[in-house]
Amino acid sequence: MRGPRLKPLHIALIFVGLIALVMLVWIATTYNSYVEMEAEIDGHWNEIRNQEQRKMDLIPDLVAQSEQYQEFEKGTLENITRLRTQWMESDSAVEQTNISGEMGALIDDIIITYEAYPYLQAEGPLRAVMDEMAGTENRIAYRRTKYIDAVKDYNAGIKKFPGKLVADAFGFEERENLYGSAPGP
Amino acid sequence: MRRVLTAIALLMTALLLSTPCHPAAADYPVLRDYITDEEGVILYSSWYDSIHWVCEVLEEETSCVMAVLVVNNTDGEDIAMWSTEVFNQNGIGQEGKDNGVLIVVAVGDGTYFIAVGLGLEYVLNDAKVARIAREELEPYLAVGDYGQGIYYLALWLGAEIEESYEESEPKRYPIEWIPLEWPQLFMACGVSLLVIFLTGGRILVWIGPWLSDLGGGKAGGGGAGGRFRR
Numbered sequence: 001m002r003g004p005r006l007k008p009l010h011i012a013l014i015f016v017g018l019i020a021l022v023m024l025v026w027i028a029t030t031y032n033s034y035v036e037m038e039a040e041i042d043g044h045w046n047e048i049r050n051q052e053q054r055k056m057d058l059i060p061d062l063v064a065q066s067e068q069y070q071e072f073e074k075g076t077l078e079n080i081t082r083l084r085t086q087w088m089e090s091d092s093a094v095e096q097t098n099i100s101g102e103m104g105a106l107i108d109d110i111i112i113t114y115e116a117y118p119y120l121q122a123e124g125p126l127r128a129v130m131d132e133m134a135g136t137e138n139r140i141a142y143r144r145t146k147y148i149d150a151v152k153d154y155n156a157g158i159k160k161f162p163g164k165l166v167a168d169a170f171g172f173e174e175r176e177n178l179y180g181s182a183p184g185p
Numbered sequence: 186m187r188r189v190l191t192a193i194a195l196l197m198t199a200l201l202l203s204t205p206c207h208p209a210a211a212d213y214p215v216l217r218d219y220i221t222d223e224e225g226v227i228l229y230s231s232w233y234d235s236i237h238w239v240c241e242v243l244e245e246e247t248s249c250v251m252a253v254l255v256v257n258n259t260d261g262e263d264i265a266m267w268s269t270e271v272f273n274q275n276g277i278g279q280e281g282k283d284n285g286v287l288i289v290v291a292v293g294d295g296t297y298f299i300a301v302g303l304g305l306e307y308v309l310n311d312a313k314v315a316r317i318a319r320e321e322l323e324p325y326l327a328v329g330d331y332g333q334g335i336y337y338l339a340l341w342l343g344a345e346i347e348e349s350y351e352e353s354e355p356k357r358y359p360i361e362w363i364p365l366e367w368p369q370l371f372m373a374c375g376v377s378l379l380v381i382f383l384t385g386g387r388i389l390v391w392i393g394p395w396l397s398d399l400g401g402g403k404a405g406g407g408g409a410g411g412r413f414r415r
């Protein structure tokens with residue numbers, strides 16, 4: 001026994017409905033992906049900022065402990081203090097990031113000196129602050145790598161077809177790389 | 186009608202494949218147990234069971250997960266970055282609590298790193314981890330006694346965690362071990378069934394690698410490391 005046959009119009013309507021459903025699911029999925037990617041970029045950026053703040057908080061202790069040893073160049077310590085002051089006074093996140101990078105090179109000099117003299121590594125406040133500083137620099141480096149990758153993936157995603165259609169329709173814009181010349185988020 | 190469904194299935198697959206996502210991750214080791222020893226330096230030593238026991242007891246008593254990974258090298262990558270990536274890709278510790286610790290020793294490189302999950306950083310701060318590693322791990326690594334060094338390190342880290350770790354209340358979901366609310370759960374079930382139907386069940390082949398039993402914790406680059414061979 002055969003059931004009633006579908007009319008061509010019904011088949012066409014079902015077809016159009018299914019296509020519309022598929023399109024809707026794809027648009028929603030793509031939109032959500034871009035939102036998540038933006039959130040990921042912001043998350044890494046915020047963590048970089050947190051860790052930079054932590055680094056600045058550690059600087060006075062690092063300088064105070066290092067000043068007690070003549071192995072550390074006085075000029076380097078003064079420059080670190082000067083850069084910290086600049087960082088604290090700056091309102092621009094990008095400028096602060098650049099200052100932090102400049103300071104990172106000076107901190108590397110201090111760590112190299114510290115590692116070159118084993119007796120400096122004896123248990124004490126200098127070693128504790130050095131360990132904390134090394135950990136903070138690790139966190140910044142890790143987040144920076146993730147941030148750069150996330151920006152790259154996001155920018156590639158919104159430029160590629162057919163994702164570009166959704167990006168344009170919902171106003172997703174290219175994000176500038178924090179470590180490029182343009183400002184961050 | 187069958188052709189129409191096939192066409193829609195193809196269209197859906199093509200569109201889903203074009204959905205933006207992260208590129209495939211680099212090839213990092215997959216950890217399936219507390220200890221992964223690619224170099225065989227602790228696997229056949231008497232310390233293997235002791236280290237395993239420390240990790241097991243720690244998880245039973247605190248829900249924190251400690252894992253050990255011994256490799257030859259980190260493919261030229263900085264060991265801190267590499268270890269953190271291994272930690273995150275394997276999701277060590279419980280999701281939402283991020284209470285994992287990963288001890289990595291690169292025998293060929295002569296380096297080590299202890300990656301601490303975000304939820305344990307207040308217990309194991311960098312200075313503390315560095316101090317414990319210098320006192321308990323480095324002397325043994327320097328003479329090639331990997332098992333003993335890792336055992337003492339795991340023991341001390343475990344003791345610190347047991348003493349200070351306070352378990353945070355995880356977020357409650359309708360089904361505790363699935364982190365989804367009811368609407369998301371229904372939607373996920375519907376989509377999963379549809380995808381399984383459309384692919385004739387072949388999609389199930391791809392979910393195997395996701396089945397890791399070390400949890401879903403995250404690390405943010407914190408911890409401490411060092412060099413045991415100059």
